[in-house]
Amino acid sequence: MAINSDFLHQLDRFGLVINKRITSNFIGQKRSTALGKGLIFKDHRIYAPGDDLRNLDWKVFARTDDLFIKNYEEERNLAVNIIMDSSASMDFGRDLKKYEYGGMLALGFAYLSLKGNQKVQFTNFADDIQVFKPTKGMALVGNMVRHINALQPQGKSEIDFTFKKIRHMIGNKTMTIVISDFLIPIEEIEAGLISLGKQELTVVQVLDPVEKKLKLEGEYDLEDSESGLKLKSFVSTRMRNDFQNKLDAHTNKVKELVEALGGKFFQFTSDVDVFDAFFEMLR
Numbered sequence: 001m002a003i004n005s006d007f008l009h010q011l012d013r014f015g016l017v018i019n020k021r022i023t024s025n026f027i028g029q030k031r032s033t034a035l036g037k038g039l040i041f042k043d044h045r046i047y048a049p050g051d052d053l054r055n056l057d058w059k060v061f062a063r064t065d066d067l068f069i070k071n072y073e074e075e076r077n078l079a080v081n082i083i084m085d086s087s088a089s090m091d092f093g094r095d096l097k098k099y100e101y102g103g104m105l106a107l108g109f110a111y112l113s114l115k116g117n118q119k120v121q122f123t124n125f126a127d128d129i130q131v132f133k134p135t136k137g138m139a140l141v142g143n144m145v146r147h148i149n150a151l152q153p154q155g156k157s158e159i160d161f162t163f164k165k166i167r168h169m170i171g172n173k174t175m176t177i178v179i180s181d182f183l184i185p186i187e188e189i190e191a192g193l194i195s196l197g198k199q200e201l202t203v204v205q206v207l208d209p210v211e212k213k214l215k216l217e218g219e220y221d222l223e224d225s226e227s228g229l230k231l232k233s234f235v236s237t238r239m240r241n242d243f244q245n246k247l248d249a250h251t252n253k254v255k256e257l258v259e260a261l262g263g264k265f266f267q268f269t270s271d272v273d274v275f276d277a278f279f280e281m282l283r
């Protein structure tokens with residue numbers, strides 16, 4: 001299934017109906033404490049020789065006969081850095097592959113951020129990384145669609161190595177969104193997220209419904225999509241329960257790690273409507 005123009009039209013309608021109060025929790029202009037000629041009024045101070053007369057508050061002068069200068073907070077936009085897993089394990093799914101679902105989430109984040117006049121950088125990673133340079137233009141969305149549709153997920157999720165490289169490409173004032181199935185050792189995830197430094201972090205785990213609730217039973221030929229290792233196995237009720245417990249424990253560790261780093265963690269299966277997922281994340 002390829003992401004098509006219908007999804008872009010849905011994004012456009014979604015951008016119109018989403019509540020601004022909800023959206024402001026995720027995107028929008030972030031205030032700095034630096035003083036400048038921005039749009040946000042801060043306070044007054046007494047006029048001193050050499051001050052710009054254009055900043056005099058004539059209304060205050062009319063009331064008090066005193067000269068006061070208006071101070072402003074400089075508005076600075078927070079860059080948005082979207083990182084999406086494109087390893088072989090993401091190429092799994094019956095109706096909608098995890099990679100395609102993750103791609104739609106990445107596009108949604110990019111669209112909402114660009115509509116909020118944010119600068120966006122998009123990166124997909126596996127054994128190596130591919131980076132779209134930071135931009136504010138909506139053309140990025142179209143470029144992302146073509147790129148995501150053309151790319152075949154392959155390779156391993158080298159999160160620890162990859163994120164160290166990405167850290168050198170992003171600034172300190174960055175909102176970072178990481179989209180992956182995170183089906184790798186927690187030690188690698190921890191090393192990768194820590195290497196990103198202090199970010200406004202959102203982590204989204206994408207799973208297929210079969211992974212989330214293993215409903216298989218009987219004999220199967222299982223294959224590790226990243227290593228290629230094959231194993232003939234009988235899936236029993238006990239095996240399903242054991243798998244479920246281990247997956248839940250792993251997910252909880254990822255969630256605890258993200259929250260310990262001051263970030264937000266979400267998990268969605270690929271059968272959840274993308275826009276329902278965004279309403280959940282932007283509440």
